[in-house]
Every structure is written in C-alpha cells, then in structure tokens.
Amino acid sequence: MSGSKEKDKFDNKTVQWINDRLPIFSMMNNEYGKFQTPKNFNYFWNFGAIAMIMLMIMIITGVFMAMNYVPSTTEAFASIQHTTREVNYGWLLRYMHMNGASFFFIAVYIHLFRGLYYGSYKKPRELVWIFGVVLLLLMMATAFLGYTLPWSQMSGWGATVITSLFSAIPLVGGGIVTWLWGGFSVGQPTLNRFYAFHFLLPFIICAVVFIHVWALHVSGSNNPAGVEPKSDKDTVPFHPYYTAKDSFGTVVFMTIYFAVVFFAPLLLANPDHFKPFNHLQTPPEIVPEWYFLPFYAMLRSFTVGIKIFGHTLITAKQQGVAAMFGSILILFFVPWLDKSPVKSARYRPVFKWALRLLVLNMVMLTYAGGLPAIGKALVMGRIGAAYYYFFFLVLLPYLGKREKTLPLPESISADFTARHGHGCCATVKKALVPFTLGLGLALAPHAAHAADTPPLPNLHWPEQGIFGHYDKAALQRGFQVYKEVCSNCHSMKYVYYRNLEAIGYTKEQIKALAASYQITDGPDENGQMYQRPGKPTDHLKSPFPNPETARAALNGALPPDMSNLVNAREGGPNYVYAILTGYVPAPKDFHVMAGHMYNEYFPGHQIAMPQPLVAGQVQFQDGTPNTLDNEARSVAEFLDWASNPHMEQRKRLGIKVILFMLVFAGVLLATKRKVWSDVT
Amino acid sequence: MDPAVKKGATRRDFLYLTAGAMGAVGAGCAAWPLIDSMNPAADTLAAGSTEVDISKVEVGSALTAVWRGSPLFIRHRTPAEIKSVRDMDWKSLRDPQPDEARTLKAEWIIIKGVCTHLGCIPLGQKPGDPRGEFNGWFCPCHGSQYDVSGRIRKGPAPLNMFVPPYKFVSDTVVHVGSGHDFPNPGF
C-alpha cells in the first residue's frame, strides 16, 4: 500500500529478498509500526481487535466442524451428535463454535456502541462506519445460517420464520420465499444452500474487514476525546503500544469466553436446539439466539394493520418486518442524521444520556424478545421500538443542531495528561454493567418454566460445579434402571455399548452385555437380513425398528430418544427427576384425556407416558435401597452422563486453560505497562 | 475540430457503449441460470397431490395429513362450529371471506396448516391443544388466532390460512392437490 519508490532496508536477508519483490514487510511496517494512533484510547478500543480474533476462531473451528458435518436432513443432526461425542475434541470444536458466535456478537456490539458513543462515524470516517454496518449485516446472516445447520427444532423453525419474513414483500414475496427454500417448505435444498452460504460468507466478511481497516488507516482512528491529532505529541505508533494493549484485552476477553466454553457451554443454548427438526410440529415457543432478541421483539410488536377506507394498506406483518430490517438499515444513515460538530459523547451531556437510555432500551427489548408474545412482552416491544426510532430519527438530528456541548480539550495530549492513570477503566466498567445485565435478562425467560407447573426440585448432583464429577456407582444404577425400564420404549441411538466403559464396566462385562441382545443386520450375500448377537460397537438396542412401529405399538405416542434428553429439556436432570416423581392423582376438576396420565411437572399436565417407575421396581445390584427417589435420581444422573459424556474431561481441561490464560493475561499486563511507561 | 476526427470519436463512443451494454446484458443473462437453479427442482414440483381417507375423523375432531411437505389440517366441524363461522359479519374481517368460499362441504374444513405470518404450524389439531379465542387454531410463535374456518381473527398474521385445491373422490376420501380451486386472495 505504500507508494514510495525508495526501498525499505531490513537486517534479515530473507526478509529483504522477499520485500524487494513483494513489499509486504514495508506494508506491515507502515500500517502498524509507523501508523500513528491517538495515545488516549480507553479499553473500548480493544474490541475491534477482539472481534477480529473471534472471526479467526470462528473460521478455524468452523472448518474443522465442516470436516465432520453432513448437510442432509436425515444425517445433519446425527453428524453433530457424532462430532460432539465421538470425534477427538469434537465437543471442544462445537462448544467453541457455538459460544464463539455469542462472544463474537458481544465484541461487535460493544465495538458498535463505542462507535456511537465517541462519534466514530463522523467525518472523515463515514465509510469506515458504513462498511462496519455491512459487516454487521453479513455477520447476522452468517449466524442465522449457521444456526440452521444442526437441523434441530430451533434450526428448522428459525429457518422457516426468518425466510418467511420475505413473504411480507408485496406481490413477489411468496415467490422469493419458495426460491429461498428451493421447495414448498424448509427442506433438503434449503439445508444444502444454507450450508454453502454459511461456509462462503465468512470469507466475504474477511474481505470487508480488510476494506473496513483500510478505510480506517486512511482516516486514522478516532479517540475518546473526539478531537483529531494535531502534533506528534498526540500519538504513538500502533506497534508496540496498541499491540500490547490489544493483546492484553483480548486475552482477558478470551478468558471469559473459555470459562463459558468449558464450564457452562450450554448456558446460551435453547433446549429445543437438542431435538431433531420435526417439520410438522412447531415447538411451543420459538426464540432466536440472544443477539437477535431485540430485533425479534420489534418484529413481533406490531399486531394491527393500517387501514384506509376499510382496505388494509400495510399489514401488521409488513410493519413488523419493516421495523426489524429498518432498525439495522437506519445505522447506515447515522453519519448524516447526526450533524453535531462534537464527536465524543463526553462533551455532549444530553446525547450521552439519550444513548445510555438506548442501551437500556436494547436490554429491555432483549428481555421482551425472549418472552412469549403476549401481554407485557408486546407492550415492552412497542415502547422499545418507539424509543429506538425516536432516538435515531428525532433525537440525533435534533441534538446535533440544538445541544449545548461542553468545551473540548485543546488536544489529545492535554486530554491524556488530564486523565492519565484514571478514568479509562471506569468508563468500561460502567458500561459493562448494562451489557452483563442484558445477557442475564436475555437468559431469564429461558429459566422460566411453563407457568402452570410448580418450580422444579433443585437437587444436588455430584457432577455439578467446576470440580464436580459423576458418581460411577449411581451411573451404573441409572443404567440398570434404563435397561430394565426405560429401554422398553425409549431408544438411545447415540450411545454405544463400548461407551459404558466410561461408567465403570469392564470390556468383558460389556461384551457379554452386548451379546445378550439380538441385533438385525444385513443384508447377507443372499440378500437376507439376519439376526446376530450384539457387539460392543453397536449402539444400545432400540426397542422399535422405526418411529412408525413405535407409534403403532404405543397408541400414537412417540417416546423421544434419550441420548440427548437432559440437554433437550429445560432444567436438565432436575426435570427428569421431577417427571419421574411427578405422578400424582389429578385434581378433582381436571379432565384427563383417554390414554394420558396426570403429571404435576409436565407442561399441560397430560402425559402419554404411564408412570414408569415405582418404589421397589428395580433390584439394584449394589444393594442400594430401591426407593422411587433413588431410582429416579440415578437414572437422571445416567441420562446426564449420556447427554454430556465428556463433561469431566471438559472441566479438567478447562481448569488448565483458565489458569494458563490468567497467567498469560498477567504477563501481557506487565508487558503493556512496560511498553507504556515512557508515554507521558 | 476536424469533422473526420469528430466522426471517429462518436463512432468510438458508440462502440464503447455498445460493447459495455452487451457485456452487462451477457452477465445478467448468465446470472439467471444460477438464480433459477435455486427454485424448486422438477421432482419437488412433481410431488403435488395426495389422497386422504377421512372416514375415521369423528365430528368435532381433526386429522393432520401431509401435503407438499406441509401439514394439511382436516377438521370435521360440529353444527355449532359451522354456525359460528357462517352466521357472522365476515365483511369486517381482516382478510374478508365467507366460510362458503373456503369449503366444499360445510362439515369439512381443509386447509394448509401453515400460519400466514411467518410459517409456523398452529396448534389446535390435537385434543388438549390451545385453540385460541375463536376455537380454531392458535399459532404458538407470535400468537395469531384463527377461527374454525381458518380465517385470521387476531394477532400479526395478515391472511387466512391457505385452502388447497381439492375434491371429494367419495364421501370418505378427499383428493388434495387438484380439483376445486379456491380463491386465496393474497397468495
């Protein structure tokens, strides 16, 4: 990118040789070594670099996920299970990728807030901002596409709802939706193309990131004071000053990310994401990932069409869709909506509060978006959408003209001296509160359970906590309950006999156990199917050869596969325990349908499964008293293990990783301090 | 300027423009096969019709069949339900249609069970499902409510649920996918 003809000199001969032919080292030197950067950045300025690192993590983990993924409506769900359970470190790839998306959005949302707060979109950085919004859109599209790939209930229905947004377009809308699907509903063609685009878009994102950064390097960075550099005293070279600071910030951010990946990987995941897609049944509540909730809340908050002379001019659906897409598109115009000559909110007393209110507003919308679409969620959605548009369309232009701003510091170095040693971190700390709050609130509705059931019992599980591990004796008892009771109706097709070694059975015991089942195999050389004794490499034998047989035998009901059950239910093992112990006589005025039982904890109370466990049903081999409580507890723990077989390995590795990251962060902090010690 | 030179310049401009335009048209045409390849394939289009046996659907209950990858709601309506959707001022509805224009026989309502808001499957087919205020169907996604004619009555959906073309082959068998074409304004 340097146009100068004089050759840069390097000490290393190889570097020199390469640079004479391809001046890549000159470019790095100019763009980072010499690139002058305001010296008063606070930690908000870390998040661009952090977002870039997250992008790299997503691409790398994504490519390795792709090596195990099968984009087929019948195989996709199983291939993700296979990745998580069988592939070496597959669980790590998946949890890093899943949670990586969330942390990528956290970084980008903070980065975006930084831009708004300090006026980084203003002249001469309009294009930097615009390409930033393009990146946001691309990221949202990529995240949505990726969410559909596991082909879970959330995947399929999320895909249906989001693609159907386009049906709001007058006349051609229906055709566009069919075109997007490649059929009359979300199906195989949809999955294939979504996979192709999910793989393609990140590389387009990389290209746009390049443009975004290029434009930034032309105009130079903004800074918290919002005044442009006037002399050399105002700036420091990007390297080593900001490479040191960014590295420190990145490692701190990654530590938090890893804490979630290793200790709470399903914190942000919806249980319906662990049930395979059923295209004939929508789950009772569908919600997008937390980072889309505010926009989703706006989408849902319109329920009345606009009528003129009895003709519906704009339907409620069109209003909702317009409000949702508009909320992002409006960001493109921010540089022209806000004409204030002062950049930084620090010197704009009213704007500052209006913007903070906008952040709170987004938190409220996030919360509302996660609630069922009735009553207070709709009211909050409407208020939230109203303030959002009021802020951008009215407040920004108005304040830009009328606001009485505070006097600006005369230069960056004056600002730096005035604030040196304090202030910078305080800003970030203050800002972190709403973001954490937002995340917490976004999760709150998930934790809420159906209103008509009592709260789940909160039992103590030995596998809980950072140091918790499974109780092998309980797992074996649980397996016994599964084998003698549950397995009469429920399959566990992702668990193999050989996996039972992890819960303490010997190879010989497993061989004998597997051999005690007859498995259908074939066809043999005569084209016949035949029966053979099971092998340790078979999955636990399913009670029915296919769902149709199960339905026919069980009065229309289809017992879910249990391999993943604990992850697929809100409340996990507590839920399993609650259902197993929740069979009580129905209240007098409650009408229970034929073929159903009353269960306190089941949503709607009518459960098709007859009471599976009673006290004394299973004779435990280890002599544990066979109370209902013991039976239910041990099978719930067994199912937790079946859903999360790598939990112990995950936590053990997690502790090492976190310790490493903390020490790394310490070293980087010391480095950063040392580098900065000569800046005054 | 020398007219000959000028003439040459005009011709050059003309050629530039023509070449540029042809390039653009060519690129546009080349894009079409790519775009059209994403539309439903021939086999998807061919899987069009299905026959459903409705003899076992008792009055007041429902059956869900599959048509073109979507659920097909078939409901055997009670006299009270028929009355509720016929004796009313349908002209004031959001998507005004009389029940008569959506059914062949008053007892049977047959619709594509896809919410016209954003494509979820409404509840109300199974006993015990919520059916909303109008005793028809209730969409769990964003709360749209339909009456026993599948007409939108409340919530964000803009249109009545789609009535597919069908005909009664006999009293107990319907053929869905061709037959009587219903007006489905808005689709």
Ligand code: FES
């Ligand atoms: S999809 Fe039915 S209400 Fe939104």
